[in-house]
Amino acid sequence: MKVIRPAGVCFTVVFLLSILVVPVPALAVTNVALDPGDSLPFPVATDPTRTYFPDTGHYLAGGFRTYWQQHGGLAQFGLPLSEEYTEANPADGKNYTVQYFERARFEYHPEFKGTPYEIELGLLGVQTVVGRKFDPTPYVPSTPNHYYFTETRHTLSAGFKRYWDSHGGLAIFGFPISEEFTEGGYTVQYFERNRFEYHPEFSGTEYEVLLGLLGTDSFRLTGHHLPQTFGVRPDSGAVVQGHTLKVRVLGSVPSNVTASFNGQKLTFVSQAGELAAYAPIVSNAALRPQLLRTEIIDNTGVVRRFDQNIGVLAGQFEHQTIQLDPAVESSLGSDEEQQRERDRDFSFYNQVTPVKLWSGRFSWPLTGPITTPFGSRRDYVGGGSEIHDAIDLGVPQGTPIRAPQRGIVVLAEFQKVRGGIVIIDHGLGVHSAYFHQSVIAVKVGDMLNQGDLIGKVGTTGLSTGAHLHWEIRIGAIGVDPEEWIKRDF
Numbered sequence: 094m095k096v097i098r099p100a101g102v103c104f105t106v107v108f109l110l111s112i113l114v115v116p117v118p119a120l121a122v123t124n125v126a127l128d129p130g131d132s133l134p135f136p137v138a139t140d141p142t143r144t145y146f147p148d149t150g151h152y153l154a155g156g157f158r159t160y161w162q163q164h165g166g167l168a169q170f171g172l173p174l175s176e177e178y179t180e181a182n183p184a185d186g187k188n189y190t191v192q193y194f195e196r197a198r199f200e201y202h203p204e205f206k207g208t209p210y211e212i213e214l215g216l217l218g219v220q221t222v223v224g225r226k227f228d229p230t231p232y233v234p235s236t237p238n239h240y241y242f243t244e245t246r247h248t249l250s251a252g253f254k255r256y257w258d259s260h261g262g263l264a265i266f267g268f269p270i271s272e273e274f275t276e277g278g279y280t281v282q283y284f285e286r287n288r289f290e291y292h293p294e295f296s297g298t299e300y301e302v303l304l305g306l307l308g309t310d311s312f313r314l315t316g317h318h319l320p321q322t323f324g325v326r327p328d329s330g331a332v333v334q335g336h337t338l339k340v341r342v343l344g345s346v347p348s349n350v351t352a353s354f355n356g357q358k359l360t361f362v363s364q365a366g367e368l369a370a371y372a373p374i375v376s377n378a379a380l381r382p383q384l385l386r387t388e389i390i391d392n393t394g395v396v397r398r399f400d401q402n403i404g405v406l407a408g409q410f411e412h413q414t415i416q417l418d419p420a421v422e423s424s425l426g427s428d429e430e431q432q433r434e435r436d437r438d439f440s441f442y443n444q445v446t447p448v449k450l451w452s453g454r455f456s457w458p459l460t461g462p463i464t465t466p467f468g469s470r471r472d473y474v475g476g477g478s479e480i481h482d483a484i485d486l487g488v489p490q491g492t493p494i495r496a497p498q499r500g501i502v503v504l505a506e507f508q509k510v511r512g513g514i515v516i517i518d519h520g521l522g523v524h525s526a527y528f529h530q531s532v533i534a535v536k537v538g539d540m541l542n543q544g545d546l547i548g549k550v551g552t553t554g555l556s557t558g559a560h561l562h563w564e565i566r567i568g569a570i571g572v573d574p575e576e577w578i579k580r581d582f
């Protein structure tokens with residue numbers, strides 16, 4: 094490894110960083126409520142014996158899964174709304190193992206074990222129209238285009254007949270129990286196990302005939318919890334050291350969400366109909382899964398805990414061995430002085446403004462060569478080391494520095510170590526910082542838009558030559574600014 098005496102770099106965090114060793118708690122899944130409708134957390138590992146549906150937080154397994162897969166799956170039955178559980182059947186009062194779906198109730202009938210009737214669909218159409226009367230239709234002989242069912246004295250024809258014939262017929266839908274009529278603005282027809290709806294807006298597509306959401310309606314009437322239509326969605330299952338994990342909570346926004354990643358609290362803020370938070374991965378994070386824990390208090394007051402492990406992937410970082418100039422070394426000041434300035438800066442980084450002030454990608458604050466990339470590992474001859482959680486851009490003195498995104502100036506002053514420093518608060522705990530400026534062009538409280546002048550490049554503070562030291566921090570943790578230029582967070 095080459096020993097270098099760098100020009101135009103900064104020594105702002107020398108000797109202050111220690112390697113973080115953060116214990117990861119053993120995975121603990123706690124589901125306070127035990128209602129069959131309660132959504133279950135993301136599985137941490139793939140289990141081939143059961144399928145997890147993140148949209149509702151429910152599993153499908155065993156005979157019910159086989160039946161679901163073989164008889165039309167999602168299009169026919171919709172998503173599972175519950176786990177399997179035992180319920181008294183409205184038709185005969187007996188207990189059966191059931192599972193609700195958006196458009197069906199699956200029932201396990203042990204008395205028919207080994208026959209095609211072992212799994213039956215609940216009579217949701219019958220249940221839905223209970224108390225209503227549909228006049229029977231006088232007998233007409235069946236033709237290939239028009240069926241008459243003597244069992245229920247109703248007919249089936251045209252588009253609904255084609256759908257009934259091609260999507261499972263009697264076994265799936267049962268007999269018609271009404272004629273076609275208009276309900277809720279659509280032409281509908283009731284069958285023993287469901288309702289057909291004609292949707293002219295989808296004419297000519299496979300969605301022209303849709304099944305009613307009678308599973309959802311019936312499950313609601315059972316009094317069980319409807320599954321939460323939200324899910325906790327990290328944008329990735331594994332993140333590179335120094336990168337940022339975006340965590341979203343989708344669907345009907347619950348009343349209260351708290352989360353932590355590797356022990357650090359995340360602040361969720363509503364944006365575009367979803368809750369989102371940002372978790373920084375420290376650039377020397379241990380290369381093992383870290384715990385993302387989310388607790389959601391839903392609108393029934395039930396607390397749900399979602400625990401997910403997020404993998405940490407190795408980043409590619411430069412290594413430097415640096416011989417410090419004795420003059421620079423002696424001007425570092427006392428440990429107390431360094432610590433005081435550092436504490437002051439971090440008091441701003443640690444503030445969370447609960448509004449997202451930026452939108453879209455960040456831009457470079459100036460154009461110039463990167464002299465020290467993000468995450469560079471530096472060892473100092475004579476002892477000490479640091480990780481450079483920032484990007485250094487080597488450009489001439491006086492080069493204008495421009496705001497990479499919208500935000501409020503929360504610090505603008507000259508410091509001993511960092512020189513002319515500006516910190517911009519972009520909201521949600523995201524800050525950007527600019528060190529060693531010769532001129533500061535903003536003051537505390539200024540609202541900056543992307544492209545607004547912040548100041549000018551210099552070599553003030555502990556710096557060996559003109560350059561801009563640029564940081565993005567989420568809370569106290571520095572993340573790779575280039576990711577924020579490449580990705581729309």
Ligand SMILES: [Zn+2]
Pocket residue numbers: 102103465481483484485561562563
């Ligand atoms: Zn730097």
